[in-house]
Every structure is written in structure tokens, then in C-alpha cells.
Amino acid sequence: MMTALELDRVSRDFTSPDGRVYRALDDISLSVPAGAFVAIVGPSGCGKSTLLNVVAGLLPPTSGSVRVAGESLEGLNRHATYLFQQDALLPWKTVRDNVALGLALGGARRADAQAQADAWIARVGLAGFASHYPAQLSGGMRKRVAMAQNWILDRGIVLMDEPFSALDVHTRQRMETELLALWEGRAADGRSDAQRKTIVFVTHDLEEAIALADAVIILSAGPAARVVAQHHVGLERPRDLLELRTQAPFVDLYRGIWAVLREEVIKSQRGAV
Amino acid sequence: MNDARSSDRAPGSRSAPARTAPVVGRASVLASQIAVGAALLAVWQTLVSLKILDAFFVSRPSDIVQRVARWMASGTLWGHLAVTLEESLLGLIVGAALGISLGFALARSPFLARVFDPYIKMLNAVPRVVLAPLFLLWFGLGIWSKVALAVTLVFFVMFFNTFQGVRDADRVLIDNVRMLGATERQLVRHVLVPSALTWIFSSLQTSLGFAMVGAVVGEYLGATRGLGYVISQAEGTFDTTGVFAGMTVLGIVVVIVSAAVTRLERWLLRWKTE
Numbered sequence: 001m002m003t004a005l006e007l008d009r010v011s012r013d014f015t016s017p018d019g020r021v022y023r024a025l026d027d028i029s030l031s032v033p034a035g036a037f038v039a040i041v042g043p044s045g046c047g048k049s050t051l052l053n054v055v056a057g058l059l060p061p062t063s064g065s066v067r068v069a070g071e072s073l074e075g076l077n078r079h080a081t082y083l084f085q086q087d088a089l090l091p092w093k094t095v096r097d098n099v100a101l102g103l104a105l106g107g108a109r110r111a112d113a114q115a116q117a118d119a120w121i122a123r124v125g126l127a128g129f130a131s132h133y134p135a136q137l138s139g140g141m142r143k144r145v146a147m148a149q150n151w152i153l154d155r156g157i158v159l160m161d162e163p164f165s166a167l168d169v170h171t172r173q174r175m176e177t178e179l180l181a182l183w184e185g186r187a188a189d190g191r192s193d194a195q196r197k198t199i200v201f202v203t204h205d206l207e208e209a210i211a212l213a214d215a216v217i218i219l220s221a222g223p224a225a226r227v228v229a230q231h232h233v234g235l236e237r238p239r240d241l242l243e244l245r246t247q248a249p250f251v252d253l254y255r256g257i258w259a260v261l262r263e264e265v266i267k268s269q270r271g272a273v
Numbered sequence: 274m275n276d277a278r279s280s281d282r283a284p285g286s287r288s289a290p291a292r293t294a295p296v297v298g299r300a301s302v303l304a305s306q307i308a309v310g311a312a313l314l315a316v317w318q319t320l321v322s323l324k325i326l327d328a329f330f331v332s333r334p335s336d337i338v339q340r341v342a343r344w345m346a347s348g349t350l351w352g353h354l355a356v357t358l359e360e361s362l363l364g365l366i367v368g369a370a371l372g373i374s375l376g377f378a379l380a381r382s383p384f385l386a387r388v389f390d391p392y393i394k395m396l397n398a399v400p401r402v403v404l405a406p407l408f409l410l411w412f413g414l415g416i417w418s419k420v421a422l423a424v425t426l427v428f429f430v431m432f433f434n435t436f437q438g439v440r441d442a443d444r445v446l447i448d449n450v451r452m453l454g455a456t457e458r459q460l461v462r463h464v465l466v467p468s469a470l471t472w473i474f475s476s477l478q479t480s481l482g483f484a485m486v487g488a489v490v491g492e493y494l495g496a497t498r499g500l501g502y503v504i505s506q507a508e509g510t511f512d513t514t515g516v517f518a519g520m521t522v523l524g525i526v527v528v529i530v531s532a533a534v535t536r537l538e539r540w541l542l543r544w545k546t547e
Contacts (some may be wrong), residue, residue, distance in 0.1 A: 023503075031486065040318060056448075056452060058325055058448055058451070058452070076451060076452065077452075078454075080452070081453070082448070082449065082452040084445050084448070084449055086445045087445070088445045088448070088449035089449075090446060090464065090467070091448070091544055092544045093463075093470070094544075101450070101453055101463070102453040102454055105450070105453055105454045105455050105456075105463075106454050131544075133544040134544075135545060135546050137542060153453065153454070223289050235359045255377070271503070
């Protein structure tokens with residue numbers, strides 16, 4: 001299987017205003033196969049977002065290297081889109097213009113970009129909201145718009161930073177289900193598995209990670225986060241997220257991985273006190 | 274993580290309190306506003322009629338209304354008013370152009386921002402009235418000395434708001450647009466300019482007020498036309514009715530213009546809440 005993403009001994013330091021160096025990521029190596037759904041889990045403040053920013057090319061690593069589709073990453077990662085934890089829609093653009101933004105920036109003709117945007121807006125269930133502004137939408141609807149804004153560019157890698165953490169439980173579960181449908185291509189265009197996007201999904205919620213991903217990577221408590229463990233999630237797809245969490249294979253996996261993650265959560269809490 | 278936004282609200286619910294309040298109160302607010310004004314005028318008129326106040330010093334509302342009506346009928350008012358509005362508008366445009374471009378330049382260059390910081394603070398601290406004689410000397414008695422005075426006021430409002438607006442542009446919006454493929458120029462156009470514009474539009478009210486203050490003060494200190502000139506002429510002959518009439522016209526114009534600006538602002542920032 002092709003490797004979509006490879007991190008080789010990546011470290012990242014930050015320098016505080018008083019000159020002290022803080023190491024966020026320490027010597028992280030991992031590889032993500034093309035078309036895989038990988039979740040990165042760790043206690044709060046362990047540097048998960050920093051890791052994603054490094055992969056996105058928004059932050060250069062202090063040492064080590066990132067390879068994307070076999071090539072060394074310089075500057076922004078043009079093979080990836082990024083779904084941020086916070087609201088990242090432009091508040092002064094309508095839903096349609098927000099979704100079409102990536103195409104417009106790439107020089108697409110306005111009519112083409114808008115037509116494609118409308119198709120994506122319908123696909124994420126927001127037909128009829130194309131002319132609304134983000135402030136007029138609920139949190140869940142804004143996330144759908146953000147997903148359409150990302151997926152319309154059809155890049156191979158999708159980075160997601162706790163995208164659903166600000167949503168209530170039910171909205172969140174619906175969004176997770178829709179994300180999987182989108183990724184598996186069940187929704188409309190009948191893509192084969194080979195063309196699936198590679199997803200790197202950061203979360204602090206182990207349940208969410210196991211429910212969605214093919215593999216769960218555990219980061220240690222910060223500072224100087226390392227990869228503690230990698231677990232394969234062999235649950236069958238398509239998955240029924242409403243039932244999955246109470247079934248035996250899921251529960252077993254959860255127990256096994258939680259035993260590892262628990263240590264790190266305790267460490268991070270001790271550090272915080 | 275961000276609990277403030279955690280719930281999946283119904284569309285538009287966040288603006289609900291702001292939307293319902295004016296609907297309930299609009300008519301009664303307007304009625305009360307008129308009542309307050311009428312009461313003040315009545316007290317004023319009565320105090321003068323009872324000779325508790327001397328009409329020589331404070332004039333009286335009925336005289337002021339008559340004077341304004343006479344100015345309007347004879348047509349002298351419109352010429353002066355047009356000059357004052359022209360100066361204000363020019364001051365606003367020039368001040369905004371200078372303030373916005375410098376604000377943008379300094380916000381994009383931390384080095385320049387630090388170099389210019391003390392000078393901008395110094396200049397902003399200069400009382401504008403002391404500049405008026407200089408401007409009269411440099412630009413003459415015509416409109417340009419007043420425009421210059423208005424510019425010195427508008428410039429700083431625009432400058433500070435642009436600077437803040439660009440500096441405060443949301444980091445996440447910038448990162449998102451860059452990830453979506455924006456070049457540096459597209460970043461400026463799609464994120465930084467709109468972000469600054471929200472600040473600039475919100476300060477339009479203040480800027481316009483300042484522009485008019487600059488124009489009128491300039492006229493007051495030396496001019497041959499304009500509302501400020503009318504007021505200063507009246508003062509020169511102890512014509513308090515003329516002074517109050519000038520102030521009244523100015524006040525009414527400001528209320529009308531600011532209502533127009535409010536509508537413009539609401540339209541320009543329509544994406545904020547609805």
C-alpha cells in the first residue's frame with residue numbers, strides 16, 4: 001500500500017517570550033497509508049494540534065522531516081485540506097461563497113465554482129441555505145459548510161483537528177456518521193476504495209477515535225509528546241455508529257487502548273496541578 | 274473544548290434578544306424622544322417669558338425657529354450648509370484614504386509600526402485647534418484649510434481602526450484560507466481587507482462626526498462661508514439667536530446624516546447578525 005504521509009523523527013520547539021525553549025513534539029515517527037483513516041489521541045495539551053499544523057505545513061518542524069506522497073514537504077501541504085477545531089468560515093461570505101472559496105482561489109470560473117459549491121451544499125444537507133451567512137447557521141450547520149469547503153477541493157489528505165468537539169452529543173454523532181459516509185463514498189459518486197482520502201483525525205475522545213478510525217495513535221502527555229502506541233482497529237465497515245459503541249469488539253478494543261491512554265491522562269493531570 | 278459555542282443552536286437564535294428589543298420599543302422610544310425635546314424647549318421658552326432668563330444671553334426657542342425658517346426661506350442657509358458638507362465629505366474621504374493606507378502598511382510591517390509608533394502618538398496628542406491658524410496660513414481662507422483640519426481628525430480614527438482590524442484578523446481564518454490555496458494577495462483581499470473593513474465601517478459614525486467638527490471649527494476660526502462662519506458672525510454681533518440657530522441646523526444635519534450612516538453600516542455589515 002502507498003504511504004500518503006510519513007513523519008521521520010519530527011520534533012517541534014517553541015520559544016517563550018522570556019527565551020525559554022519549550023519542546024512540544026519529541027522525535028515523532030509515523031506513517032499513514034494512503035486511503036487510511038487514522039486517529040491521533042492524547043491528553044489535552046499534548047501537542048496534537050501542533051502535530052497537525054506540522055503536517056499541514058503551517059508550522060515547520062524544528063528537526064526531522066515530513067514526507068507527503070513520497071516528497072519532502074516544503075511550505076504548505078498542497079495535498080491536504082484542514083478542518084479546524086474553531087469556526088474558520090469567512091463570516092462576510094455566504095455559505096455558497098465559502099464553499100466555492102477554494103475553487104475561486106485556484107482561479108476557477110465563478111459560474112463553475114458556484115455550481116460545484118451548490119452541489120456540495122446539497123450533499124451536506126444544506127440545500128436552501130446557500131445564501132445564508134455563517135452567523136445565521138447553527139454550530140452543526142457551520143461544520144457541514146466547513147466540510148464541504150474542504151472536500152470540494154478533492155485533495156488526497158484531509159486533516160481534522162477535533163472538528164466536532166464543540167457540538168452537542170447528538171449533532172456530533174450525526175456528523176461522525178456523515179463524515180464516514182462521505183469518506184467511504186457511500187453518499188453519491190460511487191468511488192472505489194482505492195480513491196478514498198487519507199484522513200488524519202485528531203481528538204481527545206478515545207471513543208470517537210475507535211468508532212471512526214482504522215488505526216489509533218496514542219501520544220504521550222506533553223511537553224515533549226511522543227508516540228506511545230499504535231493500535232489497529234479492525235472493526236468492520238460500514239460501521240453503525242449508533243450501535244457500535246455497545247458491541248463487544250468495540251468494548252474490548254476500548255479497554256485495551258484506554259489502559260495505555262489512561263497513564264498519559266493521569267500524567268497530564270498531575271502536571272496540570 | 275470551546276463551551277461558549279458548544280450547543281447546536283437553532284439558526285439565528287443568538288441574535289434573538291437584539292432583534293426583539295427594538296420592535297417592542299421603537300414607537301415608545303420615538304415618542305419619549307420627542308417628549309424630552311419638547312419639555313426642554315417648553316421650560317426654556319417659559320423661563321425666558323417669565324424673565325427668569327434673559328433672552329439677550331440665551332435667546333428663546335420661538336425666535337430660533339423663526340430665524341431658521343427665515344434662513345431657509347431666503348435661501349442663505351443652503352449655500353453655507355453645502356460648503357460645510359462639502360468640506361466634511363472631502364475631509365472624510367482624504368482622511369480615510371490616508372488613514373486606511375497607512376494603517377494597512379503599518380499593520381503588515383511590525384518594523385514600521387514600531388518605528389512610527391511614537392510619532393503617531395505625538396501627532397494625535399496635538400490639539401487640532403492650534404493647527405487651524407497654521408492651516409489658514411498654508412491653505413488660505415477657502416475650503417482646503419477646513420478640509421485639512423477635518424483630515425487631521427478623521428485620519429487617526431481611520432488609522433487606528435484599520436491597524437486594529439488587520440492586526441486582529443482571526444489567525445484561524447488566515448490559516449484556513451491559506452490551506453485552501455490563497456496567495457498572499459488573495460489573503461489580503463479575502464481576509465485582511467474585510468476584517469479591517471468591519472472595524473472601519475463601525476467607526477464611520479465617529480469619523481463623520483469628527484469630519485464635521487473639523488470643518489465647522491475651521492470655518493469658525495476663519496472663513497467666508499459655512500455654518501461655522503455663520504455662527505462666528507452671529508457671535509461677533511452678540512446675536513445669540515443666530516448662534517443657537519446655527520447650532521440647531523448643525524444638530525439636525527448630524528442626526529439626519531448619522532441615521533443615513535447607520536443604515537449604510539447595517540447594510541455593509543449585514544453578515545454579522547440577522
